[in-house]
Amino acid sequence: MTTLITEATLPAAEAPAPGGRLRLVLSRLTAAKGVLVGGTIVLLLFLLAFGGPFITHWDYATPDYSALRQPPSGTHWFGTNGLGQDVFAQTVRGLQKSLIIGLLVALFSTVVASLVGACAGYFGGWIDRGLTFLVDLLLVFPSFLIITIISPKLKGAGWIAFVVLLAAFNWMITARVIRSMTRSLREREFVRAAQFMGVHPLRIIVRHILPNVASFLITDATVAVGGAVMSETALSYFGFGVRAPDVSLGTLLAAGTDQAPVFPWLFYFAAGLLVLFVLAINLIGDGLRDALDPTTEAARPARTSRSSK
Amino acid sequence: MITDLIESRDLLEVKELAVDFGAAPAVRGVDLRLKRGETLGIVGESGSGKSVTALAVLGLLPGSASVRGSVRLEGRELVGLPNRELAKIRGNKIAMVFQDPLSAFTPVYRIGDQIVEALRIHQSLDRAAARKRAAELLDLVGIPEPERALDNFPHEFSGGMRQRAMIAMAIANDPDILLADEPTTALDVTIQAQVLDVLRKAQRETGAALVLVSHDLGVIAGMADRVAVMYAGRVVETAGVDELFARPRHPYTLGLIGAVPRLDTGGGPLVPIPGNPAALGDLPPGCPFAARCPLVQDRCRTAEPPLAGTDGHLAACVRADELAERRPAPSEVYPVPTVPPPAVSVPREEREQVLRVTGLTKTFPVLKGTVFKRRVGDVYAVDGVELDIRHGETLGLVGESGSGKSTTLFELLRLGRPESGRIELLGQDTAGLDRAGAHKLRADIQIVFQDPMASLDPRLPIGDVIAEPLLAQHAPRELIARRVPELLRQVGLEPAHAERYPHQFSGGQRQRISIARALAVQPRLLVLDEPVSALDVSVQAGVLNLLQQLKAELGLAYLFVSHDLSVIRHLSDRVSVMYLGRTVESGSVEAVFEQPRHPYTRALLSAVPLPDPPAERARTRVLLAGDPPSPTERQTGCRFRTRCQVYAALDADRRGRCEQQAPPLAQAAPGRDHAAACHYPEA
Numbered sequence: 001m002t003t004l005i006t007e008a009t010l011p012a013a014e015a016p017a018p019g020g021r022l023r024l025v026l027s028r029l030t031a032a033k034g035v036l037v038g039g040t041i042v043l044l045l046f047l048l049a050f051g052g053p054f055i056t057h058w059d060y061a062t063p064d065y066s067a068l069r070q071p072p073s074g075t076h077w078f079g080t081n082g083l084g085q086d087v088f089a090q091t092v093r094g095l096q097k098s099l100i101i102g103l104l105v106a107l108f109s110t111v112v113a114s115l116v117g118a119c120a121g122y123f124g125g126w127i128d129r130g131l132t133f134l135v136d137l138l139l140v141f142p143s144f145l146i147i148t149i150i151s152p153k154l155k156g157a158g159w160i161a162f163v164v165l166l167a168a169f170n171w172m173i174t175a176r177v178i179r180s181m182t183r184s185l186r187e188r189e190f191v192r193a194a195q196f197m198g199v200h201p202l203r204i205i206v207r208h209i210l211p212n213v214a215s216f217l218i219t220d221a222t223v224a225v226g227g228a229v230m231s232e233t234a235l236s237y238f239g240f241g242v243r244a245p246d247v248s249l250g251t252l253l254a255a256g257t258d259q260a261p262v263f264p265w266l267f268y269f270a271a272g273l274l275v276l277f278v279l280a281i282n283l284i285g286d287g288l289r290d291a292l293d294p295t296t297e298a299a300r301p302a303r304t305s306r307s308s309k
Numbered sequence: 310m311i312t313d314l315i316e317s318r319d320l321l322e323v324k325e326l327a328v329d330f331g332a333a334p335a336v337r338g339v340d341l342r343l344k345r346g347e348t349l350g351i352v353g354e355s356g357s358g359k360s361v362t363a364l365a366v367l368g369l370l371p372g373s374a375s376v377r378g379s380v381r382l383e384g385r386e387l388v389g390l391p392n393r394e395l396a397k398i399r400g401n402k403i404a405m406v407f408q409d410p411l412s413a414f415t416p417v418y419r420i421g422d423q424i425v426e427a428l429r430i431h432q433s434l435d436r437a438a439a440r441k442r443a444a445e446l447l448d449l450v451g452i453p454e455p456e457r458a459l460d461n462f463p464h465e466f467s468g469g470m471r472q473r474a475m476i477a478m479a480i481a482n483d484p485d486i487l488l489a490d491e492p493t494t495a496l497d498v499t500i501q502a503q504v505l506d507v508l509r510k511a512q513r514e515t516g517a518a519l520v521l522v523s524h525d526l527g528v529i530a531g532m533a534d535r536v537a538v539m540y541a542g543r544v545v546e547t548a549g550v551d552e553l554f555a556r557p558r559h560p561y562t563l564g565l566i567g568a569v570p571r572l573d574t575g576g577g578p579l580v581p582i583p584g585n586p587a588a589l590g591d592l593p594p595g596c597p598f599a600a601r602c603p604l605v606q607d608r609c610r611t612a613e614p615p616l617a618g619t620d621g622h623l624a625a626c627v628r629a630d631e632l633a634e635r636r637p638a639p640s641e642v643y644p645v646p647t648v649p650p651p652a653v654s655v656p657r658e659e660r661e662q663v664l665r666v667t668g669l670t671k672t673f674p675v676l677k678g679t680v681f682k683r684r685v686g687d688v689y690a691v692d693g694v695e696l697d698i699r700h701g702e703t704l705g706l707v708g709e710s711g712s713g714k715s716t717t718l719f720e721l722l723r724l725g726r727p728e729s730g731r732i733e734l735l736g737q738d739t740a741g742l743d744r745a746g747a748h749k750l751r752a753d754i755q756i757v758f759q760d761p762m763a764s765l766d767p768r769l770p771i772g773d774v775i776a777e778p779l780l781a782q783h784a785p786r787e788l789i790a791r792r793v794p795e796l797l798r799q800v801g802l803e804p805a806h807a808e809r810y811p812h813q814f815s816g817g818q819r820q821r822i823s824i825a826r827a828l829a830v831q832p833r834l835l836v837l838d839e840p841v842s843a844l845d846v847s848v849q850a851g852v853l854n855l856l857q858q859l860k861a862e863l864g865l866a867y868l869f870v871s872h873d874l875s876v877i878r879h880l881s882d883r884v885s886v887m888y889l890g891r892t893v894e895s896g897s898v899e900a901v902f903e904q905p906r907h908p909y910t911r912a913l914l915s916a917v918p919l920p921d922p923p924a925e926r927a928r929t930r931v932l933l934a935g936d937p938p939s940p941t942e943r944q945t946g947c948r949f950r951t952r953c954q955v956y957a958a959l960d961a962d963r964r965g966r967c968e969q970q971a972p973p974l975a976q977a978a979p980g981r982d983h984a985a986a987c988h989y990p991e992a
Contacts, residue, residue: 024808189758193826196751198751198778199780208768295767
């Protein structure tokens with residue numbers, strides 16, 4: 001090499017370390033306080049949901065006829081409801097359902113939405129027309145009606161079928177947004193460059209398109225978590241999904257809403273846990289978004305925080 | 310200063326002008342003076358504060374800007390004047406010509422109405438008289454059929470026409486000062502030459518003083534009487550144009566002059582100014598240029614030198630006197646990289662053919678209708694392109710916008726069957742390639758795009774960016790881990806930078822990353838699509854030197870696409886000129902640039918401004934008339950004849966040949982590498 005003048009006097013950085021984007025994003029993710037806090041809260045919620053039943057001798061379904069609508073006390077930590085069932089036992093049981101349903105529905109619908117939307121936008125032509133038609137079709141179908149018709153047939157399949165069903169009717173609008181975002185990204189030069197390098201189309205979608213729409217996807221997914229818990233409630237209210245005597249946070253809230261002014265313990269414990277859950281998911285989502293977006297300074301680890309101008 | 314007093318009083322006097330946007334300064338104490346009828350050129354790189362200075366004079370800065378200092382027009386203070394008072398001056402005493410004429414005209418009003426409006430604001434004219442005057446103005450700036458043009462909307466005009474109309478509007482009220490902010494930056498060279506000509510004419514007709522803001526030293530050299538060079542929000546040197554170009558006293562000016570590739574000299578490395586333009590946000594104490602200056606001394610870092618000097622030649626450098634006395638060439642002051650001798654030394658004929666394109670065409674359908682699309686016509690984007698590149702050489706592809714350069718590139722890179730014609734890459738016909746074959750061949754042809762920000766994924770660390778083509782070719786992991794640091798070093802970056810994201814780099818560095826990515830799979834042919842047109846001159850020189858160096862070291866072949874003939878001249882071995890989708894002339898750089906045979910090439914060459922005032926003034930120009938015709942109509946005969954000066958001078962008999970037969974690309978002489986597609990070429 002001859003005398004080459006580098007354009008800038010960049011500070012000599014430390015020794016090169018291989019690893020690429022994944023490692024960088026992970027290191028930024030772990031450096032973000034919000035993610036740590038959010039992650040801890042979610043972890044604690046899971047511990048409560050699955051460990052809770054073992055620390056109380058009350059069962060969520062068995063009534064205690066000696067204590068009807070009792071406020072929280074030493075025997076019934078969260079009080080009891082009108083049937084004498086222990087609210088703590090019910091809440092942790094409901095939390096189990098809602099945590100899983102909320103997370104999985106959001107995950108499934110986001111994955112489906114991003115894949116369908118990105119493929120439709122990226123490939124265009126017949127693939128686009130076919131997928132857009134499917135999306136439009138699902139959007140005009142009354143999803144509630146279909147779930148009503150299908151769910152009796154899925155009785156035996158349990159909650160996982162319910163999750164799939166909820167997710168299946170929850171992704172279309174996101175997919176449409178992703179499609180239009182992809183269409184503009186497709187014209188960008190870095191996507192062109194990848195095409196000319198011979199990168200496989202699916203790889204371009206995963207490596208270039210999706211990370212560039214990640215901010216929207218993450219925001220959408222965090223909203224979807226709360227939405228899934230609530231739509232599960234609506235279905236449960238009509239007798240689909242989670243059925244009595246089984247409970248979810250949604251059914252507990254639905255049952256406790258009108259009694260909240262008089263018997264607050266029936267409502268506020270379930271509501272508080274739901275709010276805490278959604279809040280924690282939001283914290284994680286924000287952290288993830290910042291970690292994926294290199295232009296945000298907040299989540300950058302201190303050692304690379306200096307930008308070279 | 311004394312000479313100034315003897316001559317007429319200053320028309321415009323700017324003193325200690327400073328502009329801040331919030332906490333960040335944009336202009337830090339600018340002094341300018343402008344006499345009646347003179348042309349002042351303000352030159353500087355992006356972010357030097359030249360446009361902000363121009364806007365501050367007119368009071369056109371947004372509310373977030375705080376302006377200090379003084380701007381006096383014929384002794385009247387403009388800074389701090391209420392908007393209503395300023396409005397009386399704008400367009401009347403001082404008129405502005407903006408860079409982008411499309412956004413400077415309101416799209417929903419007719420051109421005529423907008424000029425009439427400008428006239429009636431400042432003069433008491435009735436509608437009919439104003440309209441008549443507007444037509445005269447359009448005629449003056451050379452718009453054909455001015456009466457009809459008045460009723461056109463801005464989008465119906467081409468870029469050059471819009472800029473003419475903008476100038477017409479600016480001179481409508483006989484202003485004393487015309488402020489032109491990069492008036493030709495968005496235009497092609499032949500159109501630029503037309504517009505500069507119109508500006509000169511407008512200035513002559515109105516007797517106005519002209520302030521020309523530009524980054525292009527060539528334009529400044531040809532237009533200005535006096536020049537002010539700006540750096541980091543200050544004027545660092547000002548002098549008469551000949552004096553400044555012949556005897557620069559500030560090392561920055563010296564560097565700028567050395568960094569510009571020139572049309573009239575070939576080869577040799579350029580003089581890059583190391584580093585990047587200073588960021589105004591956090592300036593170090595002392596001279597802002599100190600970090601990039603090869604003549605820096607300790608005292609430079611303590612205090613900022615004032616603008617001082619004699620005979621109207623002022624420079625803000627502690628060593629200005631030394632420079633004035635010694636008058637070194639740019640290469641004596643700045644370290645110039647040595648370009649190693651080329652890796653390939655066999656004569657051209659014996660070298661391996663890398664790319665051969667014959668008779669390439671590409672048409673796009675023009676569709677109409679929303680539900681049922683029907684074809685209403687064709688755009689003949691590429692219509693007969695011939696290219697020929699051998700191992701280790703650079704072919705410069707020149708053409709104005711719309712000439713089909715980019716379409717040609719995309720057809721090449723598609724590696725598919727062309728619409729018609731033949732593309733041979735490394736001896737393989739791309740029409741006969743299967744998927745696997747095309748994928749393998751992709752490693753041999755790589756591209757560097759124009760805009761280094763858009764062509765790098767903002768969410769990918771650059772280590773991954775550079776690894777991408779290797780991954781696409783299924784290279785083993787160890788190879789990738791080894792190649793990435795190696796490539797970064799090769800383009801003058803540090804291996805540790807692999808972890809950073811594209812936005813953390815400057816424009817020049819990003820273009821280096823693009824080059825590293827393209828080199829990753831060791832291609833045989835590198836396609837460079839306007840790789841330096843988005844960069845500042847001083848940074849551009851560094852990238853051009855790097856390209857020359859890499860070519861010599863690695864024996865690459867380049868297909869270098871550019872609209873900038875000086876850059877082509879500097880870098881290429883051979884050149885191919887395109888006009889409306891056709892190759893009109895090709896040959897070795899010396900042959901084409903010194904003895905151009907096609908009238909279009911001649912016009913193109915004469916339109917390029919030289920950064921050398923005496924030479925620029927002495928040149929005779931071939932000004933092309935009008936704009937290129939639309940590519941949607943396929944003309945019989947020669948496509949250039951509508952603008953051709955040779956055709957215009959022919960008699961009717963000989964014109965017939967141009968009208969009926971499309972001229973083939975014919976060799977000038979057997980065995981000579983020079984061909985032109987013209988029936989009546991220059992010998």
